[in-house]
Amino acid sequence: MTATAPREGQLWSRCDGCATLLYRKRLRRNLDVCPECGAHARLAAPERLRQLVDPDSFVALPDQPAEVDPIDFVDLVPYPHRLIAARAGTGLAEAVVCGTATIGGHRCALAVMDFRFLGGSLGCAVGELVTRAAERALADRVPLVLVTASGGARMQEGALALMQMATVSQAVAGLREAGLLTVSVLTDPTYGGVAASFATNTDVLLAESGTRMGFAGPRVIRQVTGGALPEGFQTADFLLRHGQVDMVVPRHALRGRLVSLLAAAGAGRPAASPPGVPRQGKPAPVGAAPTAPAGPADGDAWETVRLARHPGRPTTLDYLETAFDGFVELHGDRLGADCPAVVGGLARLDGRPVMVVGHQKGHSTAELVGRNFGMASPAGHRKALRLVRLAARLGLPVVTLVDTPGADPGVRAEEHGQAAAIAENILALTVLPTPVVAVITGEGGSGGALALAVADRVLMFQHAVYSVISPEGCAAILWPDRSAAPQAARALKLTGPDLCRLGIVDALVPEPAPAAHHDPQGAAVALRAALLVHLLPLLDVPTATLVRRRRQRFRRFGAARPDTRAGVR
Structure with a gap:
């Protein structure tokens, strides 16, 4: 405890x-x-503020809510007496302290709960204060940071306390609609009505180490079910494993993590332009778009397949360490799982905040098995969907890095709606109101690849492949046996030059000779250069035009053009 x-x-x-x-x-x-x-x-709210915000930057909200005892509640003592005792014991007016401050120089509004005050319970006054903090964030166009510590809704205020769950959630929804970042810092304990409303409906959820969070407490669950609870039930690590929080952060790293999040999300910057309005500012000048030599892609398709699958080939996490800056990984689908085959989060590219999502394979046998060889489960696709939608709300461009043999074909994946999860991703990316650039970095296998590759620009590494099916799978179906895989690879036209001729891929990213796994740093430099060339011009395209062109891009694949029919056959 x-x-x-x-x-x-x-x-x-x-x-x-x-x-x-x-x-x-x-x-x-x-x-x-x-x-x-x-x-x-457990920390008192004033001490929590001292640890998180810049010195002398916190300014409390000026207005205090009116005194409330809405239902004249009396148990052993009248409710007003409990309020008086709580105020005397804590020195606070209520169970939350709200105001504005800077964290690492980034302006934000804050609401910090204090468990000492009637268990941090959510009553009318607390709901009003947190709502005002959200409204202040909206008025100032800054992020909202919530630090929660609560046993739930305040019983002494009856159904009016219950209504605060909707009241505060509605205020958080207003920030989402405005494209402003909302972050919850879950601290021990966070339960009941707070956990089931504003604590978990923010964009990003951080759980402090040692936190316990859930709707019903362990004692209630044991009483209702009569069974034993799993080891570590409702702890921060349990929540992370089950996709309920984005990260678990020890207290000494909490401020730094908030600074990184606020910086990566472009805290305090103007929201994304509305449809039809160009974004402001010109992109920084960069060199010419990199182009790849023909290489084995034009000579031997099967050799390209083997290079694309090489276990030493750089992964998404490798590129996030080298081609991007300040990566902050976000976890979980918020529905029950955190698929390790998909990684994503906020990063910076040439100083600009971006959302990066990609498949993750690994290099060693243990990593490959642990990441399911980059084959995403429905939870992985839903995590990717959550992150790209967050990017759209914040007005951030999206970069996807594709490297998968295909989606997870297992029984559990089917039970959890694999087909529907892929379909939802494709649909969402089709109309996503923010620029999307996809890069096939290794294998681009079937619908599992397309789930992250519906984009304004599709790039492909020189020795990558992208296909409707694996050569082995194609050979097993259309040839006498799987030994015909090299022949199938050539027939499928799955190499970069082939796909550029078909119009599926816009440009090739050159690889250091002889391939990316021989010089991962050189591959990262090439990726960064290609992204700058292809992503930056999209930032000036009005949103409506961006979406229309993306839809037109994929509409043209409905019928083969005269110059590609032979290749398609």
């Missing part, structure tokens, strides 16, 4: 996690995290 931060003036305190007696000043220097076992003590 997470410890409670000791009161000021105490010289020593005992950790609830390991029972170690700790010197108070040492504990405070360690941000109230036990240096022996890592248990995170």
Whole structure:
């Protein structure tokens, strides 16, 4: 169980996690995290603000909500008496502190809950204050950061407390519509009505280490089900594994992670232009678009397939380390899983914030197995969908890196709606109101590849492949046996030059000789240059024009052009 931060003036305190007696000043220097076992003590809202925001930057919201006792609630003592005791014990007017501040120089609005005040419960006053914080963020066009710590809705205010779940969620929806980032920092504990509303309907969810979060508490679940709970149930790591949060962050890294998120998302910048209105500003000048020599793609298609599958070939995470800057990975589909075959998050390209989503294979056998060889489950496709929709709300361009033999063909994938998940991605990317550039970096296999490759520009590495089916699969169906795979590879026209001639791919990205896995850094340089050439001009295209051209791009594949019919046959 997470410890409670000791009161000021105490010289020593005992950790609830390991029972170690700790010197108070040492504990405070360690941000109230036990240096022996890592248990995170609960923090009061003022202390949380001191740790997160820039010094002297916090300005509390000026208006306080009116006193409320809406249903004259009395249990052992009248509700007003409980409020008086909570205010005397905490020095706060309510269970949340709201205002504006800067974090790493980025302006934002904040609402920080305090569990000491009636268990951080959500009542009318708390709902009003958090709503005003959201409205202030909307008025100032800055992100909203919520720090939650709550047992749920306040019982003493009856159904009116329940209504605050909808009231605050509605305010968060307004920020989404305006394209402003919303971030929840879940701290221990976050339960009930807060967990089931604004704490989890923000764009990004960070869980502080040691946090427990859920709708019903463990005691209630045990009473209702009569069964034992899994090890680590509702803990931060449990939530991450089940796709419920984007990341788990220790307290000492929390401020830095918020700074990275606010910076990568372009905190405080103007929202995306409405349909038909060009984006402002000119892209930085770059060199000519890189082009790839013909290489084995024009000579031996099967050799290109073998190069595309080489285990040393750079992966999406490799490129995120080298071709992009400041990557912040976001996890989970928010429905129950976090597919390791798809990675994505916020990054920067030449100083511009972008959303990057890609397949992840790995290099070693253990990595390949752990990532399912880059074959995405329905959860992976839904994670990608969540991230590209977040990019659209924030007005960020999207870069997808495609490297997969195909979508996961397993039984569980079918049970969880693999076909529908791919279909939804294709549909969403077709009308996504922000620029999309897709790069086939290795294998582009079937619908699993297309789920991330519906884009304004489709690029392809020199030794990559992109096909309706694998050569082995094609050979097994149309030839006597799978040994005809090399022949099938040539017939499928799956290499870069073939696909450029068909109009499916716009340009090839050159690879260092003899291939990308021999010089991953050189491949990253080529990728970065190609993205700058092809992505930056799209930023000046009005949104309506962008979507219309993307749809026209794929409409033209309905009938083969005269110069490509022979190749198609």
